[in-house]
Amino acid sequence: MKNSKYTKLGILIVFSLAILIWGLSYLKGNDIFKRNDYYHVYYNRVDGLVKSNKITLNGYQIGQVTDVQFAPDNSGRLIVSFSVNSSFKIPVNSTARIVSSDIMGTRSIEIIYSKDKEFYQSNDTIKGSIEAGLKDQVSMQVLPLKTKAEELLSTVDSAITVLTVIFNEDARKNLTTSFAKINQTVENIEATTSDLQEIMASEKENVKNIVSNIEELTATFKNNAAAFEATIQNLNSFTDTLATISVTPVLNNLATASEEMLGILEKLNSDDNSAGLLLNDDELYQSINTMSENLGFLIGDIQQNPKRYLQVSAFDFGKDVYINTKDDASAKEIIFKVHLLSTKTKLGTDAEVFNAIKDVEEYFAGNVYSYLTGASNTYSEIEKIHNELRHQFPESNIVAFKKGKLIKLEKALKQLR
Structure with missing residues (x-):
């Protein structure tokens, strides 16, 4: 009976120890009930990576760090060993990168898959890399700003030195006068723009009509481009024809015609011919004018009293034939x-x-x-x-x-x- 109790107690103690050992192993990342593959990575530094840190793939934990130790070649490098669930296969040329998993700086290893079709075997060594830390990132961002700030301060210092030399009393007076003239110029420009606005407001319709006419004109030019081109070609042909014509005979004819015209004008200005007398004799002009007036009165009297001047007999029947202007038509x-x-x-x-x-x-x-x-x-x-x-x-x-x-x-x- 006593042996049975001790046996049960021993079994319970062994079972408890087994549970304790499994729990401790599990907390350390070793699950004896799961099959894992182990890999190794060489790093120059680990930046706080320790055992039991996560191994992630696309943000999902697939394993954990099992060991961190120095390489046996005394080079100062570190060998990080980690286990991964055997259901996950890592392609060749993939990279194990140490990254920050949270804002507090906790480190973990992120597996970056490659596109190779071959896979690493358990206990193989894969490539490693380290993500830049927050301090390094801040330094990289601030360094250009620091350089630019230093250059800006140097430029400002030089500008202040130049301004100190330039801005003496005479220069300040000249600048004051210049600013006053600039203000006057701006006021003049404002007045001019105001006048232009009034003119545009009053002549808006005319401007629209002008623009419309210009559009119609350009449309006409566009629609009659062929006709204009033909006209230009005709002008070119005409100018070519003129170029082939001898100008000397034409000039000679013009000179001869001008001499003849001068002779005619001299004769018209003289009194020794009929044309000259007609143009220069005032008495002859008055006589012709009086004769035309009398002729006008005579024609009017003939129209009003044709019987007084026109009597026609047909076969001598004793009747007068004339135009009756008084009868009703x-x-x-x-x-x-x-x-x-x-x-x-x-x-x-x-x-x-x-x-x-x-x-x-x-x-x-x-x-x-x-x-x-x-x-x-x-x-x-x-x-x-x-x-x-x-x-x-x-x-x-x-x-x-x-x-x-x-x-x-x-x-x-x-x-x-």
Whole structure:
């Protein structure tokens, strides 16, 4: 009975010791129930890496450090041994890098996989590297700033020295005057820009129209580029033709023509020929002017009293044949009007030139605008209106219409016989 109790107690003690040994081994990173592969890495320094530190892959723990010791070759290097779960295979040329796992500086080893298809075997030695520490990183970041700050301080020191030499009393006065002029210039520029803004605001529509016209002009040039090119080619051909023409005969002809013109002008200025007398004799001019006036009165009297000057007999029947200018032409459906002027440009019946005339009509035919006034079936009445308007419109004349269509005046007068 006693042996049975001691046996149970011994078994319990052995089991407890086994559990204790396993627990201690587990806490040290050795799990006797898992199969692990062991690897070794050479480092020049470990920066605080100790046993039981983590071995991670992409942030996941796959093992832990099992031993850290100096290399047997007395080179001062350190050999770090670590175990990794046998389910993880490390490719050849992978790197075991010592990194900081937290902000407190705790070290761990990060496995950086390579793309090789071959894998390390257990107890192989793999390459190692060390991540730069916080101090080194800060030093690397601060060192350029330090260099730039030193250069800046040197530059500022030189600038202060130069300013001390330059900024004497005379220089300060000159700078004060310069700044005053600069302020005045800025004020002038502000005033000018204000005026420009007002001008642009008032002429905004005109500017838009100008821009629109320029766009239309450029579009026209673009659309007619072929025509412009053809015109330039024609001009080139014309200039080439001119270059081949001999200019000497043309100049000789011009010289001869100019000499002849000078001779004609000399004759016109002299009184020994008819043309000279016509141009230089005032009495002859007055006589011709008087004769033209008398001829005008004679023609007017003939139009008003044709019977006084024109008597035609046909086969001597004892009857006079003449143009009756007083009879009414309404039976013939003929209307006489005074033609004032004609123009290719439309003036309108309310144009300033027609202010003193009532009932102005516009007649369009043959791409010409004609302006008429008066409407009478009696020729003498329309002739009276024509005589009143002849001084204002010297080129006016009498026209005839039949049934709204323009006919020759001679034909209309012939129908009144």
